[in-house]
Amino acid sequence: MIIFFGTRQVVRDDTRPGGGMQQCPRCGQYALLKPRTARTFIHIFWIPIIPLGQPEPILECQNCHSRFVARV
Numbered sequence: 001m002i003i004f005f006g007t008r009q010v011v012r013d014d015t016r017p018g019g020g021m022q023q024c025p026r027c028g029q030y031a032l033l034k035p036r037t038a039r040t041f042i043h044i045f046w047i048p049i050i051p052l053g054q055p056e057p058i059l060e061c062q063n064c065h066s067r068f069v070a071r072v
């Protein structure tokens, strides 16, 4: 039997304030940068099992879907 495991990043929507219409550093467009939270999990068969580290606040560009670490 082959067991697939490793790490993957799970990204969730976040209700914290922030983001909004900003110029995206990647695509240069004024787009909605949406606050989200990324957390790395150890997965087994792609099912997240064990969280690694702390959730990281990120912003996701709704134009090019790039993700950036949110600066405070």
Ligand SMILES: [Zn+2]
Binding pocket: 024, 025, 026, 027, 028, 029, 031, 061, 062, 063, 064, 065, 066
């Ligand atoms: Zn963008």
